[in-house]
Structure formats: structure tokens, C-alpha cells
Amino acid sequence: MAELHEVIIIGGGPAGLTAAIYAARANLAPVIIEGYAAGGQLMITTDVENYPGFPEGVQGPELMELFRGQAERFGAQLITADVSRIDVSASPFGVWTDGEEYRAKSVIIATGASARWLGLESETRLRGYGVSSCATCDGFFFRDRELVVVGGGDTAMEEALFLARIASKVTVVHRRDEFRASRIMAERVIAHPKIAVRWNAEVERVIGDDVVESVEVRDTVTGAVEVIPTAAVFVAIGHSPNTELFINQIEVDGAGYIVTNGTRTSVDGVFACGDVQDAIYRQAITASGSGCMAAMDAERWLDSSAHESSTTQHHA
Ligand SMILES: Cc1cc2nc3c(=O)[nH]c(=O)nc-3n(C[C@H](O)[C@H](O)[C@H](O)COP(=O)(O)OP(=O)(O)OC[C@H]3O[C@@H](n4cnc5c(N)ncnc54)[C@H](O)[C@@H]3O)c2cc1C
Structure with a gap:
């Protein structure tokens, strides 16, 4: 042995x-x-x-x-x-x-x-340069900036609420028309004056050469493409x-x-x-x-x- x-x-x-x-x-x-x-x-x-x-x-x-x-x-x-x-x-x-x-x-x-990631090439390339999976770790680097959180569960709600204390505005991008998160967390996010929700939207691409500048999202219902300016993308999908x-x-x-x-x-x-x-x-x-x-x-x-x-x- x-x-x-x-x-x-x-x-x-x-x-x-x-x-x-x-x-x-x-x-x-x-x-x-x-x-x-x-x-x-x-x-x-x-x-x-x-x-x-x-x-x-x-x-x-x-x-x-x-x-x-x-x-x-x-x-x-x-x-x-x-x-x-x-x-x-x-x-x-x-x-x-x-x-x-x-x-x-x-x-x-x-x-x-x-951390689970979206699986986009642009997301991998900009990880550590504005793409993050941890608001507690990286939120502070983006004080008073506009930020995006991706996800619809409790973690995404927590990340969005945490970031809303630091950022000038937080947009939660979620691919469905309602959150999976517990009702109380979802309600807090929806009612928050600094948080906007972009429903029925999937991130197609993170845009930026050296650091994140914006994200391109596609509407899952209409197919319309929109670019949301942001300093960072917090991926909170588990x-x-x-x-x-x-x-x-x-x-x-x-x-x-x-x-x-x-x-x-x-x-x-x-x-x-x-x-x-x-x-x-x-x-x-x-x-x-x-x-x-x-x-x-x-x-x-x-x-x-x-x-x-x-x-x-x-x-x-
Ligand atoms: C991008 C990013 C930024 C972060 N920033 C911060 C920060 O600023 N501050 C902070 O406090 N936290 C931060 N965190 C969180 C922090 O990194 C984790 O909480 C911490 O690393 C967890 O430590 P751990 O030892 O439990 O696991 P891990 O760090 O995940 O280490 C796991 C270890 O297990 C090994 N392992 C896995 N499977 C096997 C196997 N089959 N056989 C042998 N070994 C195996 C791996 O090789 C690795 O060595 C960040 C996380 C990420 C992803």
C-alpha cells in the first residue's frame, strides 16, 4: 500500500x-x-x-x-x-x-x-478588464459609473443591489420577462431608483478593446439589437x-x-x-x-x- x-x-x-x-x-x-x-x-x-x-x-x-x-x-x-x-x-x-x-x-x-459564464469570446477576453463574476470583489473599481448585471436569480439581485450603492446606474439584463429570484429580492430591485431592468434580452457581445465599453443585447421577442453603454459587466448566472x-x-x-x-x-x-x-x-x-x-x-x-x-x- x-x-x-x-x-x-x-x-x-x-x-x-x-x-x-x-x-x-x-x-x-x-x-x-x-x-x-x-x-x-x-x-x-x-x-x-x-x-x-x-x-x-x-x-x-x-x-x-x-x-x-x-x-x-x-x-x-x-x-x-x-x-x-x-x-x-x-x-x-x-x-x-x-x-x-x-x-x-x-x-x-x-x-x-x-463561476458560470455566458460563453462568449468577448466575455473571456475582457475578464478582469470589466467582465467580472463578483460585485463584492470588483464593484468598487467602478464607482459612479454605469454598470450591467446579467441574470435573474437571487445572486443577480444581490449583485445589482450591492452595485447600486456604488454605481451611478445599474441595468439588469435578463432573458425572460420575470425574475427567478425570490419575490422580496426581485421587488427590491424593480423598485430601486438606480436600477433599470432590460427584460427579454440576451447579451450577444461585450464591446471594448482593452476594457469594457458597452454590451450588445438582442431582444428575445423582437430580435432587435441594442447597445447599452457600461463600464463593467457582472455575470451573475450562478x-x-x-x-x-x-x-x-x-x-x-x-x-x-x-x-x-x-x-x-x-x-x-x-x-x-x-x-x-x-x-x-x-x-x-x-x-x-x-x-x-x-x-x-x-x-x-x-x-x-x-x-x-x-x-x-x-x-x-
Ligand atoms: C475573477 C475573480 C475575482 C475575484 N476577486 C476576489 C477579490 O478581489 N477578493 C476576494 O476575497 N475574493 C475574490 N474572488 C473570490 C475568491 O477567488 C474565492 O472566494 C476563493 O478563491 C475561494 O478559494 P478556495 O480555496 O475555496 O477555492 P479556489 O480558489 O476555487 O481553488 C480551488 C483549488 O482546487 C483545485 N482543484 C479543483 N478540482 C481539483 C481536483 N479534481 N484535483 C485537485 N485539485 C482540484 C484547483 O486547482 C484550485 O487549486 C474572486 C473570484 C474570481 C473568479
């Missing part, structure tokens, strides 16, 4: 790397399988202005390089590969990448989430947690997020942190905070007498 580790962390974004720093400093010699998208979501952004400790702001990739360096400094072992399979039905747990098998007494899941690996082994909710109690999952000895279990806050600082919690929970679980007695053969 493969070497037995105390803890394997799956995912190398803010949550997984913070868990690694804490686990390494607790002498657990963690192995982090960080995935090919090492660094996580912040690798695709530019300025991060709300991570405490960086009063002038920091570039997303630079921040993640600092996280990695800090984890490595305490002896965390980083492996750049995607996990293709896990087995948490019996202890020790099994984790597989394409070429390797890993065994561990405990596992911390930090595989994050991915997030998908990266949980395919864990389905049928660990409890997930209706939207696919791992169900946690603190950071404990439905499987004893398996913990989850960051966006993979958080549909609400989705920030680097909250992901890091829960990564710290997951490492401390794993450490205490490994130390617990109940676990000692059930796995005495693993403790030298």
Missing part, C-alpha cells in the same frame, strides 16, 4: 493553502494535491483590494504565490495534479491522481467553485462547486455544495473548506478562514482518543 499520510488536502486555492500552513505548522506533514488550476480562482484576477494586510492592494497571482511560499516554508508538500478519484468508504482513505495513489488518515477538501469527485461518497446539497457542520462533512475524518462548501460568502478571506478551521479540526480529530482507538495500527 502507498505511504500513509496524516492529512491530504485536495485543492490549492486560498482555503487549501491556508489549511496547509496550519497543518504543516502542527507537524502533520500535509500533502496538497493542488490541481492543474494551482492557486485557484484568484489566478484569473488582477487587483485584490479587500484582502487584509495589503493596504495598497495585491495582484491575485502574486497573493497566491505568497500563500504557496508560506505553506512550503513549513514543509507542506505540493503536488500539481488533478485528483481523479477518491475512496472515503474505509480508513485509511484513498486519493488517486492519474499516475499515483495516496493514502491518508484524514482528508481536507478545498476544490473551490467555478456558480458550480467542484464536487463531481465526491458525489455518492460525501453529502452534498441540492446545488452540489458539500454539506458541512463547521468543517466536518458527512464522513468522519473528511473535512471541507472554502467555496466548495460555501454558497454565500465566496471570498478569499472567508475561504482562508475556513481552511484554518479545517486544519485545526483535522488535527484535533487525528488526536482524539476515539480515533486513536479505531486506528491504533497507524500510530507508531
Whole structure:
């Protein structure tokens, strides 16, 4: 059997790397399988202005390089590969990448989430230059400007209401003639003096060379094309947690997020942190905070007498 580790962390974004720093400093010699998208979501952004400790702001990739360096400094072992399979039905747990098998007494899941995008070439090109999936992260860059939010669910309503506090005007573009969002949220948006709604409209193209200048929308009923000037486009059509690996082994909710109690999952000895279990806050600082919690929970679980007695053969 493969070497037995105390803890394997799956995912190398803010949550997984913070868990690694804490686990390494607790002498657990963690192995982090960080995935090919090492660094996580912040690798695709530019300025991060709300991570405490960086009063002038920091570039997303630079921040993640600092996280990695800090984890490595305490002896965390980083492996750049995607996990293709896990087995948490019996202890020790099994984790597989394409070429390797890993065994561990405990596992911390930090595989994050991915924003859903419209799938337009112009949207991809201008991501980080006015196209965003996070009003809390990027809204402040567009103070007193006119902005567009795309979507019709609760997230889109939240983004629009948040941005209305910052922007001079917000236009919500929605492809149907009513919102999917809860009535109370929808009513707040519709009644808001700074928010306009463009019903029955689909974004066809984001326009701008280096930064967003406008969006082209097509009326889904009449087919008419209209250009809406805007400094930024906030795409709020949902997030998908990266949980395919864990389905049928660990409890997930209706939207696919791992169900946690603190950071404990439905499987004893398996913990989850960051966006993979958080549909609400989705920030680097909250992901890091829960990564710290997951490492401390794993450490205490490994130390617990109940676990000692059930796995005495693993403790030298
Ligand atoms: C464009 C953009 C801008 C943002 N700006 C900000 C901001 O300014 N401030 C802020 O606080 N937050 C910001 N966020 C949100 C923030 O990035 C996330 O909340 C945070 O990254 C979540 O951290 P995480 O560790 O849970 O997951 P992620 O960052 O998503 O990391 C997930 C990790 O899991 C790995 N992984 C996934 N699947 C596998 C697998 N099968 N095997 C192995 N590894 C796997 C990936 O490789 C990655 O390393 C932004 C997000 C985006 C998309």
C-alpha cells in the first residue's frame, strides 16, 4: 500500500493553502494535491483590494504565490495534479491522481467553485478588464459609473443591489420577462431608483478593446439589437462547486455544495473548506478562514482518543 499520510488536502486555492500552513505548522506533514488550476480562482484576477494586510492592494497571482511560499516554508508538500478519484468508504482513505495513489488518515477538501459564464469570446477576453463574476470583489473599481448585471436569480439581485450603492446606474439584463429570484429580492430591485431592468434580452457581445465599453443585447421577442453603454459587466448566472469527485461518497446539497457542520462533512475524518462548501460568502478571506478551521479540526480529530482507538495500527 502507498505511504500513509496524516492529512491530504485536495485543492490549492486560498482555503487549501491556508489549511496547509496550519497543518504543516502542527507537524502533520500535509500533502496538497493542488490541481492543474494551482492557486485557484484568484489566478484569473488582477487587483485584490479587500484582502487584509495589503493596504495598497495585491495582484491575485502574486497573493497566491505568497500563500504557496508560506505553506512550503513549513514543509507542506505540493503536488500539481488533478485528483481523479477518491475512496472515503474505509480508513485509511484513498486519493488517486492519474499516475499515483495516496493514502491518508484524514482528508481536507478545498476544490473551490467555478463561476458560470455566458460563453462568449468577448466575455473571456475582457475578464478582469470589466467582465467580472463578483460585485463584492470588483464593484468598487467602478464607482459612479454605469454598470450591467446579467441574470435573474437571487445572486443577480444581490449583485445589482450591492452595485447600486456604488454605481451611478445599474441595468439588469435578463432573458425572460420575470425574475427567478425570490419575490422580496426581485421587488427590491424593480423598485430601486438606480436600477433599470432590460427584460427579454440576451447579451450577444461585450464591446471594448482593452476594457469594457458597452454590451450588445438582442431582444428575445423582437430580435432587435441594442447597445447599452457600461463600464463593467457582472455575470451573475450562478456558480458550480467542484464536487463531481465526491458525489455518492460525501453529502452534498441540492446545488452540489458539500454539506458541512463547521468543517466536518458527512464522513468522519473528511473535512471541507472554502467555496466548495460555501454558497454565500465566496471570498478569499472567508475561504482562508475556513481552511484554518479545517486544519485545526483535522488535527484535533487525528488526536482524539476515539480515533486513536479505531486506528491504533497507524500510530507508531
Ligand atoms: C475573477 C475573480 C475575482 C475575484 N476577486 C476576489 C477579490 O478581489 N477578493 C476576494 O476575497 N475574493 C475574490 N474572488 C473570490 C475568491 O477567488 C474565492 O472566494 C476563493 O478563491 C475561494 O478559494 P478556495 O480555496 O475555496 O477555492 P479556489 O480558489 O476555487 O481553488 C480551488 C483549488 O482546487 C483545485 N482543484 C479543483 N478540482 C481539483 C481536483 N479534481 N484535483 C485537485 N485539485 C482540484 C484547483 O486547482 C484550485 O487549486 C474572486 C473570484 C474570481 C473568479
